């Protein structure tokens with residue numbers, strides 16, 4: 366009710382994606398009265414239009430690709446995918462876009478829910494516009510946490526408003542396979558969706574601007590191997606392709622590129638990055654700028670706001686646009702809010718219980734393409750930019766016995782960056798079928814700052830792809846021994 370007295374809680378969370386839910390859970394577990402505000406579905410982008418549906422679309426594609434590499438099995442999976450069954454599986458994995466189970470879970474963790482659009486309304490105040498037009502006012506005794514995530518960022522290409530473009534939402538929830546799909550962008554969404562829709566029967570053309578290749582934030586060999594895989598699957602990848610105009614005519618999407626080339630497709634997907642959902646959040650009522658990313662300290666507090674009552678976690682703080690990393694932040698933010706509310710010490714030292722240190726040191730990511738890409742920590746370029754002295758150790762995963770067992774004609778590559786001053790591993794990238802499940806070994810190594818000498822005692826089982834760890838260590842040792850040999854006369 367508009368005139369209802371404000372309700373007071375210890376903690377108000379805006380946005381019930383995976384991150385907001387976890388902040389609320391941890392705040393409630395710390396004994397604080399907590400309310401969460403959600404305007405769409407509990408579970409956020411990840412559950413319904415991102416991680417879950419995209420991985421449900423990709424799983425059959427990657428499982429079939431793996432099976433086709435196994436002699437004796439190959440013939441059994443020679444046929445096309447059952448599109449109807451894949452889409453039905455995707456719908457099930459997206460919980461049929463219904464959040465009832467999550468409502469039950471919120472109840473179980475004693476968090477109140479208000480459905481509607483939340484906006485800040487001055488320090489520690491939130492106003493929620495409910496679906497029936499009422500306003501609910503909330504006071505936060507200790508903290509407000511903004512966890513509103515991101516939405517797809519679209520360029521200002523002339524004609525875009527006429528084409529009803531796909532964004533990540535349509536690409537993950539479409540109920541039919543377009544005959545021809547154009548994808549703008551060369552990042553993670555672009556390569557995963559190209560993999561899925563090409564395998565489901567679309568003819569995919571990727572328009573990738575510039576010359577940075579695919580997956581420009583990762584080691585260059587990752588993008589190169591993924592490009593090889595996509596091309597072999599039949600995807601037409603056009604690098605240096607800049608879209609200058611687009612129009613929908615007679616049901617078709619017509620595209621013009623900067624070099625004058627013309628292209629036609631049935632649908633066009635813009636996988637051109639993300640924008641923070643902060644444009645209509647009342648940021649200006651607390652001295653911030655609408656539409657900005659929210660910069661936070663290592664305990665999740667928005668640095669530009671006085672008195673430390675405003676927190677931001679997940680995509681919206683722009684640290685790492687990944688569900689698992691946002692949930693990591695959420696656990697820490699919830700605990701930090703709890704500690705501060707109770708006057709307990711806050712341990713925000715590096716790797717302290719209230720510090721999101723891993724955001725800057727060990728962010729893991731798996732790209733679910735064929736081949737998969739799995740990375741954690743720094744790339745060579747990032748190490749260079751950070752002024753870290755690293756030894757770059759490469760190994761061809763195809764030479765590992767476990768890779769021969771995994772599939773015929775295995776192709777893959779591994780890179781380990783050894784920080785020569787610290788004697789620890791600063792970053793790891795694996796590319797190849799099945800490497801996603803290898804990643805946590807690398808994450809433990811990087812986050813644990815395990816000395817390279819100790820890694821010799823972490824023995825990988827034979828014959829698994831994990832033996833690549835041993836080969837990387839041997840390559841590194843061989844190089845060190847070479848450096849110790851006396852120079853030839």
Ligand SMILES: Cc1cc2nc3c(=O)[nH]c(=O)nc-3n(C[C@H](O)[C@H](O)[C@H](O)COP(=O)(O)OP(=O)(O)OC[C@H]3O[C@@H](n4cnc5c(N)ncnc54)[C@H](O)[C@@H]3O)c2cc1C
Pocket residue numbers: 379380381382383384385402403404405406407408409410411414415416417419420481482483484512513514515533537554642645646678679680681685686687688689690691
């Ligand atoms: C196609 C795709 C695939 C992806 N795959 C992966 C993957 O495999 N693994 C991975 O780790 N990450 C993946 N990601 C990234 C992942 O989806 C995000 O990192 C994650 O969803 C961020 O969670 P969040 O809670 O911060 O934000 P969101 O999930 O966006 O949730 C924010 C919530 O806040 C609500 N909200 C926003 N504004 C308001 C408001 N004013 N009032 C009330 N509610 C509001 C929204 O409705 C939403 O429910 C993928 C992303 C895309 C686009």
Ligand SMILES: NC(=O)c1ccc[n+]([C@@H]2O[C@H](COP(=O)([O-])OP(=O)(O)OC[C@H]3O[C@@H](n4cnc5c(N)ncnc54)[C@H](O)[C@@H]3O)[C@@H](O)[C@H]2O)c1
Pocket residue numbers: 520521549550551552553554555557573574580581636637638639685686687730731732733
């Ligand atoms: N498996 C996973 O972990 C996974 C899967 C999907 C998405 N995600 C997350 O979602 C986030 C968003 O992914 P994304 O692929 O949308 O963004 P991205 O930032 O990874 O890639 C954006 C791409 O679009 C291009 N681009 C940007 N503006 C453009 C323009 N105007 N014209 C042409 N090209 C343009 C960029 O050069 C880049 O190639 C990522 O940060 C990623 O972490 C994760």
